Amino acid sequence: MNDSLQTAPAWIAVDWGTSNLRAWAMSADGRVLAEAGSDDGMGKLSREGFEPALLRLVGSWLDTRPPVFACGMVGSRQGWCEAPYRTVPCPPLDADKQITAPTTDPRLSVRIAPGLKQTQPADVMRGEETQIAGALRLLPGYDGVFCLPGTHSKWVHVSAGEVVSFQTFMTGEMFALLSEASVLRHGMQGTGWEDAAFDAAVSDALSRPEKIGARLFALRAEGLIAGLSPAAARSRLSGLLIGTELAAAKPYWLGQRVTLIGAEKLSAAYARALAAQGIDAQRLSATDCTLAGLATLAPQTEIAR
Amino acid sequence: MNDSLQTAPAWIAVDWGTSNLRAWAMSADGRVLAEAGSDDGMGKLSREGFEPALLRLVGSWLDTRPPVFACGMVGSRQGWCEAPYRTVPCPPLDADKQITAPTTDPRLSVRIAPGLKQTQPADVMRGEETQIAGALRLLPGYDGVFCLPGTHSKWVHVSAGEVVSFQTFMTGEMFALLSEASVLRHGMQGTGWEDAAFDAAVSDALSRPEKIGARLFALRAEGLIAGLSPAAARSRLSGLLIGTELAAAKPYWLGQRVTLIGAEKLSAAYARALAAQGIDAQRLSATDCTLAGLATLAPQTEIAR
Helix, strand or coil: CCCCCCCCCCEEEEEECCCCEEEEEECCCCCEEEEEEECCCHHHCCHHHHHHHHHHHHHHHCCCCCCEEEECHHHCCCCCCCCCCEECCECCCCHHHCEECCCCCCCCCEEECCCEEECCCCEEECCHHHHHHHHHHHCCCCCEEEEECCCCEEEEEEECCEEEEEEEECHHHHHHHHHHHCHHHHHCCCCCCCHHHHHHHHHHHHHCHHHHHHHHHHHHHHHHHCCCCHHHHHHHHHHHHHHHHHHHCHHHHCCCCEEEEECHHHHHHHHHHHHCCCCCCEEEEHHHHHHHHHHCCCCCCCCCC | CCCCCCCCCCEEEEEECCCCEEEEEECCCCCEEEEEEECCCHHHCCHHHHHHHHHHHHHHHCCCCCCEEEECHHHCCCCCCCCCCEECCECCCCHHHCEECCCCCCCCCEEECCCEEECCCCEEECCHHHHHHHHHHHCCCCCEEEEECCCCEEEEEEECCEEEEEEEECHHHHHHHHHHHCHHHHHCCCCCCCHHHHHHHHHHHHHCHHHHHHHHHHHHHHHHHCCCCHHHHHHHHHHHHHHHHHHHCHHHHCCCCEEEEECHHHHHHHHHHHHCCCCCCEEEEHHHHHHHHHHCCCCCCCCCC
């Protein structure tokens, strides 16, 4: 889908993940002039497929040759071209470390932001560094912790403008696998939700995290012999997995200032779980943070506040 | 695949799970005269499909009308006909509680063994109760714990011939999902194995089970930036999941007599993990136990020892 523009964009923001490609035409003062998206994610493109996929999406925005700034898996080894990881501790983004993607269309100039790696314990991110940079622009002088819930949730300690350390959890992917592909799927139809079941499961997982292995099959068994509803089962699975994540991430959030960056519904669940532990987490939109982060790379631009 | 028999079978043993159907032609003195298997598991059969699937497999064994004794998911609500769960504590099998399946072929007489359920905490089993009955026949007077590793591992406390309590873990299914369907699959190609990586992961998970959420993605990250081999990654994933199971199952095995019933390679991994905790677990073959268990239902038969 393309949008025709009345105002020429100053630059184009691109968030290019494994499954999706999203683009925004941006004004010099940081407003979104148009947005577009497709399912041409990194995961299904060969190296030669990236430029055509981008042209399909934003070709009509390129008359004035606005530069494109991209983040995400597009910079991985399997992506358009590799933007080697930078090593923490370091600022989340560095304009000088961007990689220029090889292009043939003369209207295209594409810069890709590198991800971050941590040596010990080993960890990596691609895309979240841009959200963090954006969050730091939205919250100047922020010192504390960011939690970015998602397929692979990240907990990130930030101090003095640098990412100090981070840790990744497979919580979102586990929820998808267990609720859609495991024996538990039989008792989780629909999208129902029960706060009380979620809360109890978070508390259970946090107070006895070593029992997680024993809690999962009970969701199936209670569905079979005790009438557990699909909504309660879904909510409890989510609570068990988020609670297990919080148990392991405790050094990140205990006694810290915490800001959530993510999709609204998922962030709300994390905020609820953290509130039960006495943590009043602030929330930022992932898209706002991505755009604010990419804006730090686009020269002479501002962000709309 | 059918086998023609030189000796008429006294009875036929059937293990009918979600994915597979296996059958054995048995002599009166407990010897296996022939065996056959197919992928006509419960999961892909409609109610009308069970009798034809069984006839395809054992039709050539039926001239003398030997009775068929079956266990497993064939007795579930989605199976051939429901054999309602019996409630623990109780002996693992009770010949009087078998269900007769509806058949049209006059040569067929099929009895299905019920599974077991536990009310609090809710749990269920179908098929394992037969293996436990068989193990008790192979180990007369056994008091202690059985561990049945598999897709859904079971820990079972047995005393005075009765199943007292049990607990199910989704360890095998989690391993399959994570190693074949998650982001971790990229670093786990092949079937390589490293004992040292397995041992370290079991120990890590047992001593800090609350950290399981933080350990999984590290397998991917170390593959990307620290050269972790696929064999080490596979072994560590197995060790982390089995260690997490052992952490939650500790009340079952700590200071107990433990016997493993399962496939050889998987049982060996569990035995290794338990040995590191000072538990010298005995091992029985799952097939031997299934046949010995079904033999307790077939009148006037023995089992070969």
